[in-house]
Amino acid sequence: MSVLDREILSLMRRASEEAIMPHYRTLSASQIENKAADDVVTVADRAAEDLLCEGLARLNPGIAIVGEENVHANPQVAELLSGACWIVDPLDGTNNFAKGEAPFGILIALADGGVVQSGWIYDCITGRFCAAHFGEGAYIGGERIKAGTTGEVPPVAAISLVFLNEERRAVIKREIAPHYRLVDIPRCAAEQYPRLALGENDVSIFERTLAWDHAAGSLWLNEAGGKVARPDGSPYRVNEWERRGLIGAASPELWQAMADLYPPEST
Structure with a gap:
């Protein structure tokens, strides 16, 4: 240390x-x-x-x-x-x-x-x-x-729906939920990011991307070999904290699978 x-x-x-x-x-x-x-x-x-x-x-x-x-x-x-x-x-x-x-x-x-x-x-x-x-x-x-996956099929997803409007929440449930085993979110980024590396969850979607919530965890998970990025693949930047949408996953492959399903905001 x-x-x-x-x-x-x-x-x-x-x-x-x-x-x-x-x-x-x-x-x-x-x-x-x-x-x-x-x-x-x-x-x-x-x-x-x-x-x-x-x-x-x-x-x-x-x-x-x-x-x-x-x-x-x-x-x-x-x-x-x-x-x-x-x-x-x-x-x-x-x-x-x-x-x-x-x-x-x-x-x-x-x-x-x-x-x-x-x-x-x-x-x-x-x-x-x-x-x-x-x-x-x-x-x-x-x-x-080193980040590890749960190994489950389907993968385990913790998806934050708290800050979505009703229409967007329905879209996420329709387009993404059927492909995963959904689990409750901990309402705590200090817990959610470790879960994505320690074999408890495979992937998460975050709607709000406030710098104080995601700066530390996004770097930590990326450095562990997982992947955190915007749904379009662009990296998370702390000075874009008002931008919405972020995917975190235990591996780049799990990240890509979620990104392929992720519906654009105009849906």
């Missing part, structure tokens, strides 16, 4: 222990707020983001920081995604956390020019730590890993 990985792990673990886990299953109604339809924020999100941003600023004062809650408060912060920046999701899976349920975790990425250079995923319950650096492979707890 590199020095940087150790520093990021220490920071993530501290945020989990000091800002997140003390609120797990102890939140009051006043500590949970609605940000949008089917999207909440808690005191733990804000406390963790403050702690993480302070730590990253000390680690490298010259790099901008784009945190999920900072962008929510000031959308202009997202413009920093086109330059060198840290990207922080202080509590991924907040809806689960607010219900007192797992999974949830922390996501941090380092990007430059819209391209993710490094990514880290931390599971607050288990302490699982995933790390990846562009061109250097993917790791869990310092051990290099």
Whole structure:
């Protein structure tokens, strides 16, 4: 494990222990707020983001920081995604956390020019730590890993339908669902990306592609030998986070099979 990985792990673990886990299953109604339809924020999100941003600023004062809650408060912060920046999701899976349920975790990425250079995923319950650096492979707890499929026929798909309108949801169910065994999504990218490498799921479709949700996981899965890309095959870029549609798969072959089925938005 590199020095940087150790520093990021220490920071993530501290945020989990000091800002997140003390609120797990102890939140009051006043500590949970609605940000949008089917999207909440808690005191733990804000406390963790403050702690993480302070730590990253000390680690490298010259790099901008784009945190999920900072962008929510000031959308202009997202413009920093086109330059060198840290990207922080202080509590991924907040809806689960607010219900007192797992999974949830922390996501941090380092990007430059819209391209993710490094990514880290931390599971607050288990302490699982995933790390990846562009061109250097993917790791869990310092051990290099290779993405594996479930081996099932039909393949296992976790498809997010949450943010689709009714017409688009019906199209996805009609055109894609019959070709897969569908399983529930975890509502947590910090869990979904590892599932795609660890033989639990074969393929996923994501409608929303927010930078803080997908920067770390997309790099990690690609470095593990899976594939994450837009349905048209173009790479995921963090400064195109408002663009919709992303496919992640345990192998390039599984990715291609899903991309061949994926219906265009005009359908």
